[in-house]
Amino acid sequence: MPVMTHAESLRRRSSPGLVGLVVAVGSAVVLSGPLGFVPMGAVQPAASSGHSWGLRHPQASPMRTAVNAVSTLSTAGGTVETAGVRSPPETYFALADKGAANAKKSVLGILHQSFVSGCFVGFGGLLSLSIAGNLGAVASASPGLQKFVFAALFPVNLLLILNSGGQLFTGNTATVPMAVFEGKATLMELVKSWVVSILGNIIGCVGFALAAKKGGLLVGGVQNLAVAMTMMKTSIPLGQILIKAIMCNWMVCMAVFLSEAARDLGGKMVGIWFPISAFVAMSMEHSVANMFLLPAGILSGAPITIAKMVVKNWIPVAIGNAIAGTVCVAASYSYAFGALGK
Numbered sequence: 001m002p003v004m005t006h007a008e009s010l011r012r013r014s015s016p017g018l019v020g021l022v023v024a025v026g027s028a029v030v031l032s033g034p035l036g037f038v039p040m041g042a043v044q045p046a047a048s049s050g051h052s053w054g055l056r057h058p059q060a061s062p063m064r065t066a067v068n069a070v071s072t073l074s075t076a077g078g079t080v081e082t083a084g085v086r087s088p089p090e091t092y093f094a095l096a097d098k099g100a101a102n103a104k105k106s107v108l109g110i111l112h113q114s115f116v117s118g119c120f121v122g123f124g125g126l127l128s129l130s131i132a133g134n135l136g137a138v139a140s141a142s143p144g145l146q147k148f149v150f151a152a153l154f155p156v157n158l159l160l161i162l163n164s165g166g167q168l169f170t171g172n173t174a175t176v177p178m179a180v181f182e183g184k185a186t187l188m189e190l191v192k193s194w195v196v197s198i199l200g201n202i203i204g205c206v207g208f209a210l211a212a213k214k215g216g217l218l219v220g221g222v223q224n225l226a227v228a229m230t231m232m233k234t235s236i237p238l239g240q241i242l243i244k245a246i247m248c249n250w251m252v253c254m255a256v257f258l259s260e261a262a263r264d265l266g267g268k269m270v271g272i273w274f275p276i277s278a279f280v281a282m283s284m285e286h287s288v289a290n291m292f293l294l295p296a297g298i299l300s301g302a303p304i305t306i307a308k309m310v311v312k313n314w315i316p317v318a319i320g321n322a323i324a325g326t327v328c329v330a331a332s333y334s335y336a337f338g339a340l341g342k
Contacts, residue, residue, distance in 0.1 A: 084264070085261045085262055086260070086263070088261070088333070088337065090261075091257060091261040092178065092257075092333045092336075092337045093337070094260055095174070095260050096181075096182045096184055096338070097179070098175055098260070099172070099174075099176040099178050099184070099185065100176075100184035100185045102167055102172065102176065102193060103172075103179060103185040103189040103190060104185065107192065110167060110193060110196040110197055111200040111203075112200070113165060113166050113200070114167045114168070114169070114199070114200025114201050114204065115200040115201075115204040115207075116164075116166055117161045117166035117168050117201060117204060117288075118200060118202065118204020118206075118208065118288065118291065118292070119204045119205075119207070119208045120157045120160040120161050120164075120166060120204075121157045121161075121168070121201070121204070121288050121289060121292050122157075122204065122205055122208025122209060122211075122212070122292045123157060123160070123208070124153070124155070124157030124158075124160075125157070125289060125293050125296070126208070126212055126217060126222075126292075127153050127154075127156060128149075128150040128151075128153045128154045128280075129150075129222045129226055129296070130222050132147075132149045132150035132153070132225060133220070133223075133224060134221035134222070135149065135221070136221070147280075150280060150281075151276075151278075151280035151281035154277065154280045154289075155255075155273045155276035158252075158255060158256075158259075158272050159268070162256065162259045162268065163265065167193075167200070168201060168288050169197045169198040169201050169287060169288055169318070170252050170253070170287060170288055170325065171256050171325070172193050172194060173253070173321055173322045173324070173330075174249075174253040174256065174257075174325035174326070174330045175256070176189070176190045176194070177190065177325065177326045177330035178330045181331065181334040181338060181340055182334065182338050182339050198287075198318065202291050206292075206295050208292060209292055209295040209299055210295075210299070212296060213299040213300075218296060218299060222300075223300040223301065224300075226293065226296045226297040226299075226300040226302070227302040228297075229293055229294075230293065230294050230296075230298060230300075230302040230304055230309075231297070231302055231304070233285070233293070233294060233313050234294070234304050234309060234312045235312075238316055241285055241312075241313070241316045241317060241320070242316055242319065242320045243320070244284045244285040244320070245285040245286075245316065245318075245319070245320020245321050245323075245324070246320045246323050246324040246328070247324070248279045248284030248317075248320070248321065249287075249320070249321035249322075249323075249324035249325050249328075250324040250328045250329065251275040251276070251279040252275065252279065252286060252324075253325050253328070253330075255271060255272045255274075255275035255276050257271075257329070257333075258270075258271025258272070258275065259271045259272050285313070285317045285320065286317070286321070287314060287317040287318040287321045290313055290314060291314070294313060295309075
Protein backbone atom coordinates (compact mmCIF):
# COMPACT_ATOMS: atom_id res chain seq x y z
CA MET A 1 0.00 0.00 0.00
CA PRO A 2 1.58 3.36 -1.03
CA VAL A 3 2.50 5.72 1.73
CA MET A 4 0.80 9.13 1.49
CA THR A 5 3.03 12.14 2.12
CA HIS A 6 1.96 14.91 4.51
CA ALA A 7 1.50 17.40 1.64
CA GLU A 8 -0.67 14.96 -0.32
CA SER A 9 -2.76 14.37 2.78
CA LEU A 10 -3.44 18.06 3.17
CA ARG A 11 -4.36 18.44 -0.49
CA ARG A 12 -6.82 15.56 -0.34
CA ARG A 13 -8.44 16.90 2.84
CA SER A 14 -9.13 20.26 1.16
CA SER A 15 -12.69 20.59 -0.10
CA PRO A 16 -14.78 23.16 -1.99
CA GLY A 17 -16.68 23.83 1.24
CA LEU A 18 -13.47 24.73 3.07
CA VAL A 19 -12.37 26.98 0.22
CA GLY A 20 -15.77 28.67 0.27
CA LEU A 21 -15.46 29.27 4.01
CA VAL A 22 -12.06 30.89 3.57
CA VAL A 23 -13.41 33.14 0.79
CA ALA A 24 -16.41 34.15 2.91
CA VAL A 25 -14.22 35.04 5.90
CA GLY A 26 -11.91 37.04 3.67
CA SER A 27 -14.84 38.92 2.16
CA ALA A 28 -16.18 39.76 5.61
CA VAL A 29 -12.78 41.16 6.61
CA VAL A 30 -12.67 43.32 3.48
CA LEU A 31 -16.22 44.61 4.05
CA SER A 32 -15.45 45.42 7.67
CA GLY A 33 -12.44 47.47 6.71
CA PRO A 34 -12.29 51.14 5.70
CA LEU A 35 -13.33 50.27 2.13
CA GLY A 36 -16.70 48.86 3.23
CA PHE A 37 -19.74 49.66 1.08
CA VAL A 38 -21.49 52.95 1.81
CA PRO A 39 -24.65 53.97 -0.10
CA MET A 40 -24.20 56.91 -2.44
CA GLY A 41 -25.68 60.12 -1.09
CA ALA A 42 -26.12 58.75 2.42
CA VAL A 43 -23.14 60.48 4.06
CA GLN A 44 -23.99 63.25 6.52
CA PRO A 45 -21.72 66.05 7.70
CA ALA A 46 -19.67 65.09 10.74
CA ALA A 47 -20.69 68.17 12.68
CA SER A 48 -24.44 67.72 12.65
CA SER A 49 -26.56 69.97 14.84
CA GLY A 50 -29.21 67.27 15.37
CA HIS A 51 -29.12 63.65 16.45
CA SER A 52 -28.84 60.95 13.82
CA TRP A 53 -32.01 58.95 13.30
CA GLY A 54 -31.70 55.43 11.98
CA LEU A 55 -28.55 53.33 11.78
CA ARG A 56 -25.98 54.53 14.32
CA HIS A 57 -22.83 52.80 15.51
CA PRO A 58 -19.97 53.81 17.83
CA GLN A 59 -17.06 55.46 16.09
CA ALA A 60 -14.45 53.65 18.20
CA SER A 61 -15.52 50.11 17.35
CA PRO A 62 -12.30 48.26 16.39
CA MET A 63 -14.01 45.51 14.38
CA ARG A 64 -16.91 46.83 12.33
CA THR A 65 -19.16 44.32 10.61
CA ALA A 66 -20.54 44.63 7.08
CA VAL A 67 -23.75 46.10 8.56
CA ASN A 68 -21.74 48.73 10.39
CA ALA A 69 -19.97 49.58 7.15
CA VAL A 70 -23.28 50.62 5.67
CA SER A 71 -23.81 53.20 8.38
CA THR A 72 -20.28 54.57 8.82
CA LEU A 73 -17.60 55.86 6.48
CA SER A 74 -13.92 56.11 7.32
CA THR A 75 -12.24 59.19 5.90
CA ALA A 76 -8.93 60.93 6.40
CA GLY A 77 -10.57 63.21 8.95
CA GLY A 78 -12.21 60.41 10.95
CA THR A 79 -15.42 58.39 10.85
CA VAL A 80 -18.55 60.05 9.50
CA GLU A 81 -21.97 58.68 10.49
CA THR A 82 -24.69 58.00 7.97
CA ALA A 83 -28.40 57.40 8.55
CA GLY A 84 -31.17 55.67 6.63
CA VAL A 85 -33.79 58.20 7.70
CA ARG A 86 -33.95 61.77 8.94
CA SER A 87 -34.93 62.47 12.52
CA PRO A 88 -38.46 63.87 13.09
CA PRO A 89 -37.18 67.44 13.64
CA GLU A 90 -35.00 67.25 10.52
CA THR A 91 -37.95 65.93 8.55
CA TYR A 92 -40.22 68.73 9.78
CA PHE A 93 -37.82 71.48 8.75
CA ALA A 94 -37.12 69.78 5.40
CA LEU A 95 -40.87 69.80 4.73
CA ALA A 96 -41.11 73.45 5.79
CA ASP A 97 -38.39 74.29 3.27
CA LYS A 98 -40.21 72.27 0.60
CA GLY A 99 -43.48 74.02 1.41
CA ALA A 100 -41.79 77.41 1.08
CA ALA A 101 -40.25 76.46 -2.26
CA ASN A 102 -43.59 75.22 -3.60
CA ALA A 103 -45.46 78.31 -2.39
CA LYS A 104 -42.96 80.66 -4.01
CA LYS A 105 -43.26 79.07 -7.45
CA SER A 106 -45.06 80.97 -10.17
CA VAL A 107 -48.77 80.42 -10.72
CA LEU A 108 -48.01 78.59 -13.95
CA GLY A 109 -45.39 76.44 -12.23
CA ILE A 110 -47.79 75.38 -9.46
CA LEU A 111 -50.56 74.79 -11.99
CA HIS A 112 -48.35 72.53 -14.10
CA GLN A 113 -47.13 70.43 -11.16
CA SER A 114 -50.67 70.15 -9.81
CA PHE A 115 -52.12 69.17 -13.18
CA VAL A 116 -49.60 66.36 -13.64
CA SER A 117 -50.22 65.21 -10.06
CA GLY A 118 -53.96 65.12 -10.75
CA CYS A 119 -53.27 62.81 -13.69
CA PHE A 120 -51.18 60.56 -11.43
CA VAL A 121 -54.10 60.36 -8.99
CA GLY A 122 -56.22 59.30 -11.96
CA PHE A 123 -53.75 56.54 -12.81
CA GLY A 124 -53.92 55.19 -9.26
CA GLY A 125 -57.70 55.45 -9.10
CA LEU A 126 -58.22 53.77 -12.46
CA LEU A 127 -55.82 50.97 -11.52
CA SER A 128 -57.76 50.29 -8.32
CA LEU A 129 -61.11 50.42 -10.11
CA SER A 130 -59.86 48.12 -12.86
CA ILE A 131 -58.71 45.35 -10.53
CA ALA A 132 -61.09 45.68 -7.57
CA GLY A 133 -64.06 46.25 -9.88
CA ASN A 134 -63.47 43.01 -11.76
CA LEU A 135 -63.19 40.56 -8.87
CA GLY A 136 -66.64 39.24 -9.77
CA ALA A 137 -68.19 36.81 -7.30
CA VAL A 138 -65.19 37.19 -5.00
CA ALA A 139 -66.17 40.80 -4.29
CA SER A 140 -69.73 39.80 -3.39
CA ALA A 141 -68.59 36.94 -1.17
CA SER A 142 -65.83 38.94 0.51
CA PRO A 143 -66.34 42.74 0.39
CA GLY A 144 -63.35 43.20 2.67
CA LEU A 145 -61.09 41.58 0.10
CA GLN A 146 -62.31 43.96 -2.61
CA LYS A 147 -61.63 46.91 -0.33
CA PHE A 148 -58.17 45.57 0.47
CA VAL A 149 -57.28 45.14 -3.20
CA PHE A 150 -58.46 48.67 -3.98
CA ALA A 151 -56.47 50.08 -1.06
CA ALA A 152 -53.32 48.09 -1.84
CA LEU A 153 -53.10 49.43 -5.40
CA PHE A 154 -54.11 53.04 -4.86
CA PRO A 155 -50.84 54.34 -3.28
CA VAL A 156 -49.01 54.16 -6.61
CA ASN A 157 -50.26 57.69 -7.28
CA LEU A 158 -48.53 59.31 -4.29
CA LEU A 159 -45.35 57.38 -5.00
CA LEU A 160 -45.31 58.94 -8.47
CA ILE A 161 -46.16 62.41 -7.17
CA LEU A 162 -43.72 62.69 -4.27
CA ASN A 163 -40.80 61.30 -6.25
CA SER A 164 -41.34 63.49 -9.31
CA GLY A 165 -41.77 66.91 -7.68
CA GLY A 166 -45.55 67.06 -7.98
CA GLN A 167 -48.01 69.01 -5.86
CA LEU A 168 -51.33 68.00 -4.34
CA PHE A 169 -53.67 70.36 -2.53
CA THR A 170 -53.82 67.85 0.31
CA GLY A 171 -50.06 67.80 0.82
CA ASN A 172 -49.85 71.59 0.50
CA THR A 173 -52.30 71.94 3.40
CA ALA A 174 -49.45 70.70 5.63
CA THR A 175 -46.17 71.74 4.04
CA VAL A 176 -47.10 75.35 3.21
CA PRO A 177 -48.52 76.08 6.71
CA MET A 178 -45.26 74.65 8.08
CA ALA A 179 -43.41 77.23 6.01
CA VAL A 180 -45.72 79.98 7.27
CA PHE A 181 -45.28 78.95 10.92
CA GLU A 182 -41.49 79.04 10.51
CA GLY A 183 -41.48 82.43 8.75
CA LYS A 184 -40.43 80.99 5.40
CA ALA A 185 -43.65 81.89 3.51
CA THR A 186 -46.47 84.43 3.78
CA LEU A 187 -50.21 83.98 4.12
CA MET A 188 -50.71 85.34 0.62
CA GLU A 189 -48.32 82.71 -0.74
CA LEU A 190 -50.31 80.08 1.16
CA VAL A 191 -53.56 81.26 -0.45
CA LYS A 192 -51.95 81.23 -3.89
CA SER A 193 -50.57 77.74 -3.32
CA TRP A 194 -53.86 76.28 -2.13
CA VAL A 195 -56.06 77.89 -4.78
CA VAL A 196 -53.81 77.14 -7.74
CA SER A 197 -52.96 73.60 -6.63
CA ILE A 198 -56.58 72.62 -6.11
CA LEU A 199 -57.45 74.07 -9.52
CA GLY A 200 -54.62 72.15 -11.18
CA ASN A 201 -55.63 68.95 -9.40
CA ILE A 202 -59.21 69.33 -10.61
CA ILE A 203 -58.13 69.88 -14.21
CA GLY A 204 -55.79 66.87 -14.11
CA CYS A 205 -58.25 64.51 -12.42
CA VAL A 206 -61.29 65.45 -14.51
CA GLY A 207 -59.22 65.42 -17.68
CA PHE A 208 -57.96 61.94 -16.84
CA ALA A 209 -61.51 60.73 -16.17
CA LEU A 210 -62.57 62.08 -19.56
CA ALA A 211 -59.61 60.34 -21.20
CA ALA A 212 -60.51 57.07 -19.48
CA LYS A 213 -64.08 57.37 -20.76
CA LYS A 214 -62.95 58.21 -24.28
CA GLY A 215 -60.49 55.31 -24.18
CA GLY A 216 -63.25 52.82 -23.35
CA LEU A 217 -61.81 52.05 -19.92
CA LEU A 218 -64.92 52.83 -17.84
CA VAL A 219 -66.81 49.66 -18.70
CA GLY A 220 -67.90 46.45 -17.00
CA GLY A 221 -66.80 46.08 -13.41
CA VAL A 222 -64.92 49.38 -13.55
CA GLN A 223 -68.11 51.19 -14.49
CA ASN A 224 -70.18 49.46 -11.82
CA LEU A 225 -67.72 50.16 -9.02
CA ALA A 226 -67.28 53.80 -10.08
CA VAL A 227 -71.05 54.35 -10.04
CA ALA A 228 -71.45 52.65 -6.65
CA MET A 229 -68.66 54.72 -5.09
CA THR A 230 -70.06 57.97 -6.49
CA MET A 231 -73.51 57.26 -5.10
CA MET A 232 -72.09 56.41 -1.71
CA LYS A 233 -69.70 59.37 -1.48
CA THR A 234 -72.41 61.92 -2.31
CA SER A 235 -74.80 60.53 0.32
CA ILE A 236 -72.70 60.95 3.48
CA PRO A 237 -74.05 63.36 6.14
CA LEU A 238 -72.06 66.58 6.57
CA GLY A 239 -70.71 65.80 10.03
CA GLN A 240 -69.54 62.35 9.04
CA ILE A 241 -67.88 63.48 5.85
CA LEU A 242 -65.95 66.22 7.68
CA ILE A 243 -64.62 63.72 10.21
CA LYS A 244 -63.70 61.26 7.46
CA ALA A 245 -61.90 64.03 5.58
CA ILE A 246 -59.91 65.11 8.65
CA MET A 247 -58.85 61.55 9.44
CA CYS A 248 -57.98 60.93 5.81
CA ASN A 249 -55.62 63.83 5.28
CA TRP A 250 -53.98 63.22 8.63
CA MET A 251 -52.90 59.87 7.18
CA VAL A 252 -51.97 61.38 3.82
CA CYS A 253 -49.79 64.07 5.38
CA MET A 254 -48.09 61.45 7.54
CA ALA A 255 -47.30 59.56 4.34
CA VAL A 256 -45.69 62.77 3.06
CA PHE A 257 -43.82 63.08 6.37
CA LEU A 258 -42.52 59.50 6.28
CA SER A 259 -41.56 59.77 2.61
CA GLU A 260 -39.54 62.91 3.35
CA ALA A 261 -37.87 61.16 6.30
CA ALA A 262 -36.65 58.25 4.15
CA ARG A 263 -33.47 58.76 2.15
CA ASP A 264 -33.93 55.97 -0.42
CA LEU A 265 -36.70 54.90 -2.77
CA GLY A 266 -37.45 51.70 -0.86
CA GLY A 267 -37.99 53.60 2.38
CA LYS A 268 -40.18 56.14 0.62
CA MET A 269 -42.32 53.36 -0.86
CA VAL A 270 -42.91 51.83 2.58
CA GLY A 271 -43.62 55.24 4.14
CA ILE A 272 -46.18 56.02 1.46
CA TRP A 273 -47.89 52.65 1.12
CA PHE A 274 -49.02 52.00 4.68
CA PRO A 275 -50.75 55.32 5.50
CA ILE A 276 -52.34 55.67 2.05
CA SER A 277 -53.65 52.13 1.88
CA ALA A 278 -54.89 52.56 5.46
CA PHE A 279 -57.08 55.59 4.73
CA VAL A 280 -58.50 53.95 1.61
CA ALA A 281 -59.31 50.71 3.41
CA MET A 282 -61.01 52.67 6.22
CA SER A 283 -63.30 54.45 3.70
CA MET A 284 -62.04 57.95 4.47
CA GLU A 285 -62.46 60.94 2.17
CA HIS A 286 -59.65 62.45 0.10
CA SER A 287 -60.55 65.53 -1.90
CA VAL A 288 -58.15 64.99 -4.80
CA ALA A 289 -58.97 61.28 -5.13
CA ASN A 290 -62.65 62.25 -5.30
CA MET A 291 -61.83 64.71 -8.07
CA PHE A 292 -61.18 61.66 -10.23
CA LEU A 293 -63.48 58.99 -8.76
CA LEU A 294 -66.68 61.05 -8.76
CA PRO A 295 -66.35 62.41 -12.31
CA ALA A 296 -65.50 58.85 -13.39
CA GLY A 297 -68.72 57.70 -11.71
CA ILE A 298 -70.81 60.41 -13.35
CA LEU A 299 -69.30 59.58 -16.74
CA SER A 300 -70.12 55.93 -16.04
CA GLY A 301 -73.79 56.73 -15.55
CA ALA A 302 -74.24 57.67 -11.88
CA PRO A 303 -77.41 59.83 -11.58
CA ILE A 304 -75.57 62.64 -9.76
CA THR A 305 -75.37 66.26 -10.90
CA ILE A 306 -72.14 68.18 -10.92
CA ALA A 307 -73.62 70.62 -8.39
CA LYS A 308 -74.44 67.81 -5.96
CA MET A 309 -70.95 66.35 -6.39
CA VAL A 310 -69.34 69.68 -5.53
CA VAL A 311 -71.63 70.64 -2.64
CA LYS A 312 -72.09 67.25 -1.03
CA ASN A 313 -68.51 66.02 -1.41
CA TRP A 314 -65.81 68.22 -2.87
CA ILE A 315 -66.33 71.28 -0.66
CA PRO A 316 -66.74 69.59 2.75
CA VAL A 317 -63.95 67.12 2.02
CA ALA A 318 -61.57 69.91 1.00
CA ILE A 319 -62.38 71.77 4.24
CA GLY A 320 -61.77 68.66 6.35
CA ASN A 321 -58.53 67.90 4.52
CA ALA A 322 -57.31 71.46 5.10
CA ILE A 323 -58.06 71.22 8.84
CA ALA A 324 -56.08 67.99 9.11
CA GLY A 325 -53.06 69.25 7.21
CA THR A 326 -52.88 72.61 8.98
CA VAL A 327 -53.79 71.62 12.54
CA CYS A 328 -53.15 67.89 13.02
CA VAL A 329 -49.83 67.85 11.18
CA ALA A 330 -48.33 71.31 10.50
CA ALA A 331 -49.27 73.03 13.78
CA SER A 332 -48.68 69.86 15.78
CA TYR A 333 -45.11 69.39 14.58
CA SER A 334 -44.35 73.10 14.68
CA TYR A 335 -45.31 72.98 18.35
CA ALA A 336 -43.13 69.91 18.86
CA PHE A 337 -40.06 71.04 16.91
CA GLY A 338 -40.54 74.57 15.56
CA ALA A 339 -41.68 78.10 16.20
CA LEU A 340 -45.08 77.35 17.75
CA GLY A 341 -43.40 75.49 20.61
CA LYS A 342 -41.08 78.31 21.57
